[in-house]
Amino acid sequence: MKKLKLVTMGTLLALSLSACSSSNSADPATSKTPSSPSGTTAAKEEMKPATFSYFLFNAGKNMNTNETPIGKELEKQTGVNFKVENLVGESKTKSGVMIAGNEFPDVVQPEGEIDKFMDAGAFIPLDELIEKYGPNIKRVYGPYFDKMKQKDGKIYHLPFSANQGFAANPNVDQGAFWIQRGVLKELGYPKLTTLDEYFNAIKTYKDKHPQVDGKDTIGFSVMTYDTNFFTITNPAFHLAGYPNDGGLLIDLKTNEAKSNAIDEATTKRWVKKLNEVNTAGLFDKESFTMNKDQYLAKLTSGRVLGYFAYDWQVGDARNNLAKAGVDDKRYVALPIVFDKGVKDQYLDPPSFVNNRGISISKSAKDPVRIIKFFDTMLTEDNQILQQWGIKGQTYEVDDKGKFFRTDEEIAKIKDPKFYEDFGLKMFAYNWPRYGNFSIVKGDNAFDPNKQPSVAEKNYTDGDRALLKAYNAKVFTDMFSKPDARPWYPAWSINKGQGTPEQIFEQKMGDLQKKAYPEMILASGTDKFEKAWSDYVAQASKLDIKGYEAFVTKIVKDRVAGNWAK
Structure with a gap:
């Protein structure tokens, strides 16, 4: 049957390059869109307006791409618009409904x-x-195929991290312990x-x-809503x-992986500290109930x-605070660790x-x-369009070819x-793209926030005063440089639905x-220890060792150059 379909397709293409398919077949060979349009009719057909649906499993505003200047420019080039739904x-509920239907x-x-x-x-x-x-x-993703x-052995999606060169980030864009700047200012x-120093400063203020x-005033808050529970673990x-x-916890020398789910030196120490913080009236109990907008x-x-x-x-919160112009209410990231002498690793390696x-x-x-x-x-020009915007409206180019933005x-x-x-928000991510650390047009950062001239212009007087106080030129100067980890990140390892590893993660996540x-909000040391023991007993019933062996094998495979999993 498939051979017949392909033969028919060839016949149709020979008869009419402008034919349009109504098939929903997953086989791209059945599409009747011409592969190499030639002539006025084919070219017009290629540019005929088309709107496709795009669903994203994250929060955002539903809109058409062509409602934005960037989307309009892409539609001008291709005739294509996307109706984006968030x-x-x-x-889990949404994916289940889609799959069931x-x-x-x-x-x-x-x-x-x-x-x-x-x-x-x-x-x-x-x-x-x-x-x-x-x-x-092929040019962008080829090295990563x-x-x-x-x-x-097949490719089913285009990731968002195909770096083309490397531009260091002057600002912290990953995980960290953040503190209100007014706290630091008042305390000199x-x-x-250390974690103790961090919470002592918050308590004092x-x-x-x-x-x-x-x-x-709320001392410390965390967002755990829906898929964000990892923010507290x-x-x-x-x-x-x-x-x-x-x-x-993956050893740099041996590449052995260890789950920290019930590790006393990491997880117990962390949740015990949060229990103490809660007892001291510093922890936001709504951390476990509020949604993202409320947070x-x-x-x-x-x-x-x-x-x-x-x-x-x-x-969004960071941008709104910056727009409000109340510098003391803005936050700064700190590389907090358990003990002095521990080298922080908050900044991601390539x-x-x-x-x-x-x-x-x-x-x-x-x-x-x-x-x-x-x-x-x-x-490359469209990658610049999606990140920097339109020349003369959202960025400029100096006589040396360096991109910059005016104060306006x-x-x-x-x-x-x-x-x-x-x-700019619509196209910042979630589309085929260069990786965040890429370089474009010679020596310009793909991400405008990584362009030194833009980063420095974005700094307020408060930013400069804070950086000066900590003897730093940019905010990442306050953090240690990342160690190279050729497998990184291990969380990107595909487990596959229904596999022992996926079931382990699901059950461990549900348990956590x-x-x-229960552990963090427990009243008193005895109740905390009881809650911890109950948690460990339940977690120990899961195959932690099997999960660690699975990850260790994949990590070692990646180090050896095999990324098939």
């Missing part, structure tokens, strides 16, 4: 639900499409290194300032001097003195994340047109509404969501 509610948007960014979609056969392989229609995709292939800019605008390994390998509103209110988060989780990306579903109306759009996005342009970018309406509130 997640409302819980990701066996109908999908044209394009999906599945985030942490990727294994479910893969096991359901929701996505089509991209290899043939890339080979036929993706010269820019071996790392992108699934167990069947002390150098806070909170005792002096118990309320903000008539509401109680991850600090345990960061405090011990490990990067974010997804709840794993960001708290940060923006100025009531929260400290929090742990990855910067990408709190960007990495390739192969289990996140954008996929074309088997329901897609025209996979060829979509892959051509993705390929167009990956020209920086002010516009800082306005969350302009940032979103222009398309129940046990962490």
Whole structure:
């Protein structure tokens, strides 16, 4: 049957290059979009307006890409618009509904639900499409193809981390312990290194300032909503001097992986400290119940003195605080560790994340047109468009070819509404793209925030005063340089739906969501120890050793150059 379909396709193409497919087949070979349009009719057909659906498993504003200047420019080049829909509610529920109905948007960014979609056969392989229609995709992703292939040897999604060169980041954009700048200022800019020092500073300030605008000051808050529970479990390994390998302590010399789920030196020490912090009235009990919007509103209110988060989780709050111009209520990231002498590893080493990306579903109306759009996005000029915007409106170029932004342009970018309406938020991530650390047009940072001239112009007088107090030129100067980890990050290892490893992670995660509130909110040392013992007893029933052996093997394979898993 498939041979007959292909023969028919060839006949149709010979008869009419302008034929349009109505098939939803997952086989890209059945698409009737011309592969190499020639002549006026074919060219017009190629540019005929088309709108595709794109669902993202993260929060955001639903809108059409062509409602933004950046999206309009891409539509001008391709004729393509995307109707973008973002997640409302819980990701597991939404993915379950999609999979049960066996109908999908044209394009999906599945985030942490990727294994479910893969096991359901929701996505089509991209290899043939890339080979036929993706010269820019091959240029950008080609060096990473071996790392992108699934167990069947095929590629099903385009990740968001294909670095083209390396530009260091002057600002902290990953996980850290953040503290309100007014706390440091009032205390004379002390150098806070350890967890005890961090919470002592917060307590000292909170005792002096118990309320903000008539509401109680909050010492420390964490967002755990939906898929964000890792925000309260991850600090345990960061405090011990490990990067974010997804709840794993991986030895740099032996490459052996150890779960820190019930590790007393990391996890118990961390949750015990939070229990003490809660007893002292510093912990935000709503950390386990509030949603993301409520959390960001708290940060923006100025009531929260400290929090742990990855910067990408709190960007809206950060931008709103910067726009408000109240520098003392803004936050600064600190490389907090358990003990002095521990080398912090909050800054990510160069990495390739192969289990996140954008996929074309088997329901897609025209996979060829979509892959051509993705390929167009990956020209260097369009990558600049998506990150920097439009020359003369959101950035300039000096006589040496260096990109920069004027004060007026920086002010516009800082306005969350302009940032979103222009398309800079829409296209900052979640599309085929260079990696965050890439370089474009000679020696310019792909990410404007990594361009030194932009970073320095963005600094307020408060920024400069704070940096001067800590003898730093940029904020990452306050952190240790990352150690090279050729497997990094281990959290990107695909486990596969229903595998022992995926079930282990699911069960451990479910257990932690129940046990962490019980341990942290327990009243008194005895009740904490009882809650910890109960947690360890339950966790020990899971196959921790088997999980560690599985990860260790993959880590060692990656070090040896095999990224198939």
